[in-house]
Amino acid sequence: xxxxxxxxxxxxxxxxxxxxxxxxxxxxxxxxxxxxxxxxxxxxxxxxxxxxxxxxxxxxxxxxxxxxxxxxxxxx
Numbered sequence: 899x900x901x902x903x904x905x906x907x908x909x910x911x912x913x914x915x916x917x918x919x920x921x922x923x924x925x926x927x928x929x930x931x932x933x934x935x936x937x938x939x940x941x942x943x944x945x946x947x948x949x950x951x952x953x954x955x956x957x958x959x960x961x962x963x964x965x966x967x968x969x970x971x972x973x974x
Contacts, residue, residue: 902951902960910971911946917970937963 918926924935931946940963941952951959951965954960 900953902954902957902964904949904951904964906947906949909946910944913971914946917944920970931950937966942967 914926915928916929918924918933918935921933921935924933927932933944935942939953940959942963943950943952944967949964951960952960952962954963
């Protein structure tokens with residue numbers, strides 16, 4: 899798998915500033931509500947209604963990253 903795109907049913911932009919501070923190496927652009935970081939060799943782009951994971955080995959790895967990110971979102 900090269901890229902996993904997850905469409906979100908709600909707007910997560912209110913939590914993004916808090917999450918971006920808790921993820922090492924995360925860049926956040928508040929004007930367009932986009933944050934980006936790397937998890938191992940996988941660039942992750944988080945937008946208000948979409949998460950894109952690049953270079954995921956397979957669907958299981960993309961789900962692992964998604965679960966990790968959802969835990970971060972729930973903790974924010």
